[in-house]
Amino acid sequence: MGYLVQASQYIAYTLVLYFILSVIYNRYFHxxxxxxxxxxxxxxxxxxxxxxVQGTGPQFVRALHDRYGNVVRIAPDELSFRDVTAWMEIYGxxxxxxxxxLKDMRFYNVSRNGVPNLVVAPTDEIHKRQRRIISRAFSxxxxxxxxxxxxxxxxxxxxxxxxxxxxxxxxxxxxxEWFHFVTFDFMTEYIFGESFSCLQNCEYHxxxxxxxxxxxxxxxxxxxKYLPTLAPLIQIIAxxxxxxxxxxxxxxxxxxxxxxxxxxxxxxxxxxxDFISHVHASKxxxxxxxTQEELDSNSSxxxxxGSETLSTSLSGCTYYLLANQDSYTKLTNEIRQSFSSxxxxxxxxxAQLPYLDxxxxxxxxxRPPAPLGMPRCVPSxxxxxxxxxxxxxxxxxxxxxxxxxxxHHFTDPDEFIPERWLRGGGERFVNDNKDIxxxxxxxxxxxxxxxxxxxELRLILAKTLWKFDMExxxxxFGWDMKQRAFVxxxxxxxxxxxxxxxxxxGEFLSRRDMQ
Ligand code: HEM
Numbered sequence: 427m428g429y430l431v432q433a434s435q436y437i438a439y440t441l442v443l444y445f446i447l448s449v450i451y452n453r454y455f456h457x458x459x460x461x462x463x464x465x466x467x468x469x470x471x472x473x474x475x476x477x478x479v480q481g482t483g484p485q486f487v488r489a490l491h492d493r494y495g496n497v498v499r500i501a502p503d504e505l506s507f508r509d510v511t512a513w514m515e516i517y518g519x520x521x522x523x524x525x526x527x528l529k530d531m532r533f534y535n536v537s538r539n540g541v542p543n544l545v546v547a548p549t550d551e552i553h554k555r556q557r558r559i560i561s562r563a564f565s566x567x568x569x570x571x572x573x574x575x576x577x578x579x580x581x582x583x584x585x586x587x588x589x590x591x592x593x594x595x596x597x598x599x600x601x602x603e604w605f606h607f608v609t610f611d612f613m614t615e616y617i618f619g620e621s622f623s624c625l626q627n628c629e630y631h632x633x634x635x636x637x638x639x640x641x642x643x644x645x646x647x648x649x650x651k652y653l654p655t656l657a658p659l660i661q662i663i664a665x666x667x668x669x670x671x672x673x674x675x676x677x678x679x680x681x682x683x684x685x686x687x688x689x690x691x692x693x694x695x696x697x698x699x700d701f702i703s704h705v706h707a708s709k710x711x712x713x714x715x716x717t718q719e720e721l722d723s724n725s726s727x728x729x730x731x732g733s734e735t736l737s738t739s740l741s742g743c744t745y746y747l748l749a750n751q752d753s754y755t756k757l758t759n760e761i762r763q764s765f766s767s768x769x770x771x772x773x774x775x776x777a778q779l780p781y782l783d784x785x786x787x788x789x790x791x792x793r794p795p796a797p798l799g800m801p802r803c804v805p806s807x808x809x810x811x812x813x814x815x816x817x818x819x820x821x822x823x824x825x826x827x828x829x830x831x832x833x834h835h836f837t838d839p840d841e842f843i844p845e846r847w848l849r850g851g852g853e854r855f856v857n858d859n860k861d862i863x864x865x866x867x868x869x870x871x872x873x874x875x876x877x878x879x880x881x882e883l884r885l886i887l888a889k890t891l892w893k894f895d896m897e898x899x900x901x902x903f904g905w906d907m908k909q910r911a912f913v914x915x916x917x918x919x920x921x922x923x924x925x926x927x928x929x930x931x932g933e934f935l936s937r938r939d940m941q
Contacts (some may be wrong), residue, residue, distance in 0.1 A: 452502040457817040463499030481910020483796045484827035504821040510810045517869040527802035532651035537723035538679035562702035583608040605737035610634045613732045619689035636674040643668045682726040735795040742793040746842040748898035761848040776884040784844035790865040792828040797911040799823025835859040845866040
């Protein structure tokens with residue numbers, strides 16, 4: 427017994443000594459010692475991790491930039507850059523002699539089967555091969571094929587909302603859920619060849635639910651990688667708090683596998699070419715193929731990447747429009763004056779509505795779907811970023827939310843003002859640094875679904891605003907301030923119990939009087 431007590435004392439002393447020595451090293455001897463940053467964040471990961479786990483990472487990084495300037499040390503081995511030039515220097519393509527900056531895998535997670543999908547492809551070679559195949563399913567030509575499928579889901583979404591509005595006498599609970607239903611239904615049909623029928627059943631499919639729930643477990647999984655000495659302890663805590671989510675995640679991955687295999691067993695797609703038909707077509711090109719395991723890990727990732735980001739953007743757009751009546755009136759006028767029936771609304775025509783795009787851009791700025799910086803590792807030999815020499819091994823990023831909410835880049839950064847994106851939008855905004863806004867990132871690993879995302883956002887938003895009048899219920903004002911941000915926003919009311927979340931108290935809808 428005494429031996430055990432003595433042993434644990436030694437372990438505790440060793441850990442304390444290790445901690446003190448690493449603090450001294452990080453502050454006075456580390457290659458990043460001269461970069462500005464607060465003492466604690468520069469010497470330990472704890473402030474960063476605490477903010478990340480609490481869902482306040484973006485605010486943490488913004489506060490540090492506001493205090494220390496455009497380059498700040500947010501953790502002992504990590505710098506955050508708030509400069510336009512840093513976008514290309516960190517994420518841009520580099521010459522063949524200079525390898526690109528790889529992703530910091532402490533932040534990212536591989537899929538359940540352990541096989542890297544596109545977003546975590548470990549080398550440029552694997553990434554390039556996977557991207558060439560998968561990009562065929564998200565090309566401009568593919569977008570044309572996607573339109574009728576998406577239109578049919580958006581029409582079902584409107585019908586369902588209409589029924590709901592009538593049966594609840596003009597009140598619908600939680601519009602966010604409905605955005606989840608339509609975006610996940612479309613994406614599961616496109617990727618798996620069959621939808622999970624959330625709209626049909628007016629409820630979440632368990633697969634969709636677990637994908638959304640898992641978002642808040644990510645920081646805890648990452649913490650174990652950031653703090654390897656505490657990893658066993660963190661894993662025990664994670665198992666305790668997230669046991670149910672982790673179990674459901676295992677099951678949902680299996681369901682994803684069975685869906686994709688079922689689709690593969692069918693040679694033909696349904697009415698429209700889907701993801702698998704594009705992947706099959708690429709097999710005709712020599713040396714282009716995905717292994718079965720790569721296909722498995724990519725398909726689940728694509729559904730998440732193509733749905734959660736969109737429901738976040740749609741709920742953000744809806745909230746900011748309803749909280750800013752001027753913008754809401756301008757946009758509904760633009761849409762209702764441009765189309766005399768729902769069936770006229772198309773991808774091509776929507777791309778010509780300037781105020782609609784201004785609203786979408788302003789929502790990306792004020793509430794980017796990916797709120798944090800996407801961290802990259804500087805290769806050995808170092809790199810020049812924003813005019814500074816950055817030693818190899820440093821993690822670097824441009825933080826979306828913190829950069830877009832900076833008064834260094836935008837006039838009245840916390841105000842929702844779509845006019846700043848319009849040509850001739852006003853003297854006030856001539857100095858806005860618009861190039862800093864890169865919600866889809868830049869370079870060879872930028873978002874593959876950008877065109878689909880924009881088309882889908884325009885279509886769902888425009889059709890909804892054309893058909894319905896909407897108003898925000900009293901309790902939903904300030905919804906945006908109450909959301910936690912992890913790798914994505916944790917904006918599901920049921921999950922985090924924020925009863926004042928958008929729509930949770932009955933957010934809108936009276937049917938627009940069309941007759
Ligand atoms: C508003 C909507 C969206 C936003 C803001 C967004 C944003 C992003 C960002 C910032 C990245 C880079 C991630 C990183 O550097 O680690 C990314 C990657 C990616 N996104 Fe999106 N995304 C959106 C919608 C979509 C859609 C609809 C799809 C379609 C499935 C999609 C598919 C992808 C893929 C496949 C990647 C990985 C690309 C690669 O690594 O080569 N995204 N997205």
